[in-house]
Amino acid sequence: MNLIQLTVFREVMETGSISQTAKKLNRTQPAISLAIKNLERSLGLTLFERKGRRLIPVPEAHYLLTETAGVLDRLSSIASTMHGLLEGHSGSLNIAAMPGPSTIAFPNFISRSVGGNPDIRITLSTRSSPQIMELAATQNIDFGFADFEYPAGKKPQFSAEVISGDCFCAMDRDNPLARKQAIAISDLDGVPMGGLHATHPFQKKVRQAFQLASATYTPNVTCQYFLPLLPFVGSGQCCTIVDPLTVATERELNMSNGQVQFLPLKEPLRYEYAILSPDHRPPSQLAIKIKAGWKAEVLSMLNQTGANPRTEVV
Numbered sequence: 519m520n521l522i523q524l525t526v527f528r529e530v531m532e533t534g535s536i537s538q539t540a541k542k543l544n545r546t547q548p549a550i551s552l553a554i555k556n557l558e559r560s561l562g563l564t565l566f567e568r569k570g571r572r573l574i575p576v577p578e579a580h581y582l583l584t585e586t587a588g589v590l591d592r593l594s595s596i597a598s599t600m601h602g603l604l605e606g607h608s609g610s611l612n613i614a615a616m617p618g619p620s621t622i623a624f625p626n627f628i629s630r631s632v633g634g635n636p637d638i639r640i641t642l643s644t645r646s647s648p649q650i651m652e653l654a655a656t657q658n659i660d661f662g663f664a665d666f667e668y669p670a671g672k673k674p675q676f677s678a679e680v681i682s683g684d685c686f687c688a689m690d691r692d693n694p695l696a697r698k699q700a701i702a703i704s705d706l707d708g709v710p711m712g713g714l715h716a717t718h719p720f721q722k723k724v725r726q727a728f729q730l731a732s733a734t735y736t737p738n739v740t741c742q743y744f745l746p747l748l749p750f751v752g753s754g755q756c757c758t759i760v761d762p763l764t765v766a767t768e769r770e771l772n773m774s775n776g777q778v779q780f781l782p783l784k785e786p787l788r789y790e791y792a793i794l795s796p797d798h799r800p801p802s803q804l805a806i807k808i809k810a811g812w813k814a815e816v817l818s819m820l821n822q823t824g825a826n827p828r829t830e831v832v
Contacts, residue, residue, distance in 0.1 A: 521593070523557040524586045526550055527565070531583050534572055609804040610639040614653055614662040618743040620644040622767050624663060627815050631808055638804065651676070654794040660805040663812065666792035667719045668832070678792040678832040681816050683762040683825030685787040686780040688747070690754040695781075702784040703731035710738035712747040712758035720789060724759055727787055745773075752777035761789040762825035763816070769823070782824070791816065792832075 529539040530550070540547045554573075558565050565582065566573035575583075615624045625642060632638045645653065647664035654662050654676035666680050687701040695705055706728070714721040728735040738756040741747050744764040750756050752774040765780045793813055795801065801809070813829075820827035 519557050519560045521590075523553050523560075524590060526553040527557055527579075528583060528586050528590060530554060530566070530573060531575055531579065534574075536573065537571075609637075609802050610641070611802075611804055611808060612641045612643075612659050613808075614643040614645045614650045614659050614664075616647050616650065616664050616743070617644055618745055618761070618767075619663055619763055621745060622771065623763060623815075623819070624812070627812055628808065631811055650794060654796050657796040657799040659796065660799070660801060661796075661809045662794040664792055664794060665719065666790040666832075675797045676794045677797060678794050679813060680790055680792050680830050680832055681813065681820070681827060682788045682790045682829075683820040683823070683827045685759050685761055685783060685789050686765050686823070686825075687757060687783055688751045688760050688765075688778050688780050689757040690752060691777055691779040692754065693757070693779075695757070696779045698781060700782045700784045703727050704733050706735075706757060707731075707733035708736055710736055710756040712739035712741065712750050712756040713737060714744070715740060715742065720761070723787060727785065731785070748774055748778050759783070759787060761791075762820050762823045762827075763791070765823045765825075766819040780823075786826075 526539060526543065526545075529542055530536065533539050533542065536547050536550050536554075539545075540550045543550070554566065561582075563578055564576060565579040566575055568574075613628075614620075620642065621644075628640060628642065632640060643653075643659075645662075647667070650659075650662035650664040651674070653659045655674050657675070666678060687695075687706070689696055695701060695709075698705070713724060716722075725735050739747060739750045739758075744758070744760045745767065747756075747758045747760070748764075748768060751758055760780070768774065768778060768780075793809060795809070817827050817829070
């Protein structure tokens with residue numbers, strides 16, 4: 519016996535009619551009759567007594583119907599699940615993001631994308647960018663979002679969609695520099711500065727910019743990522759050069775009550791983010807959908823801040 523025969527059998531049991539079953543299944547009456555005959559032949563028993571145009575099921579047919587319903591319902595459930603996976607409406611997602619975006623922007627996007635769908639399971643980890651690169655290289659996440667640094671040495675086991683944008687100078691709105699249209703690095707000569715740890719690739723880029731401008735970089739506050747710097751900026755303790763996603767986050771949440779002002783830099787400094795995908799872990803349709811949505815979300819936020827975003831694949 520096969521699934522077509524079982525499907526025909528269940529419909530005949532429900533309708534009691536070859537013609538009604540043929541109409542419902544969009545098949546010819548001879549095809550329905552043949553399916554029933556072949557099922558009876560494979561089982562070695564008669565399932566229906568023919569009385570005129572009616573089919574009267576024998577007791578064994580009722581037992582078979584119970585078993586058949588369970589099989590067909592289970593197959594229908596599997597088909598529905600697979601359709602959900604194909605459309606990205608169900609499944610599991612293991613993702614990681616660096617501390618800044620994982621605080622607000624990334625979980626906000628994921629929660630909006632998933633909504634209240636109980637068929638999607640999310641594991642979201644906050645890790646440093648080097649840790650996220652390691653997770654992607656060891657094929658342990660569906661994708662990650664991190665600061666980008668061109669890998670050195672052997673070829674990494676992941677691909678990177680790099681998104682870059684112009685940085686901004688953040689300062690207290692009462693700072694005399696806040697009246698400028700744009701800030702030159704030379705304007706920050708000797709000014710108390712907030713920044714990331716000295717080993718962070720972007721912090722190295724900032725110090726190089728000061729050296730090229732023959733300006734003195736004066737560190738005053740050091741944090742692991744940008745958002746915790748803003749209260750120090752708002753209280754007038756320092757200025758800082760921040761990435762454009764921090765600007766977008768602060769403009770949305772207004773954590774400083776408007777006390778922090780962001781100005782473009784005359785000599786643009788680019789900040790590079792990367793969406794990292796493992797090379798040897800085929801992506802699910804859900805991962806493809808969420809990753810594409812997050813890329814569009816990041817580009818939208820950078821455009822809204824005037825960060826002139828660009829993309830490339832590494």
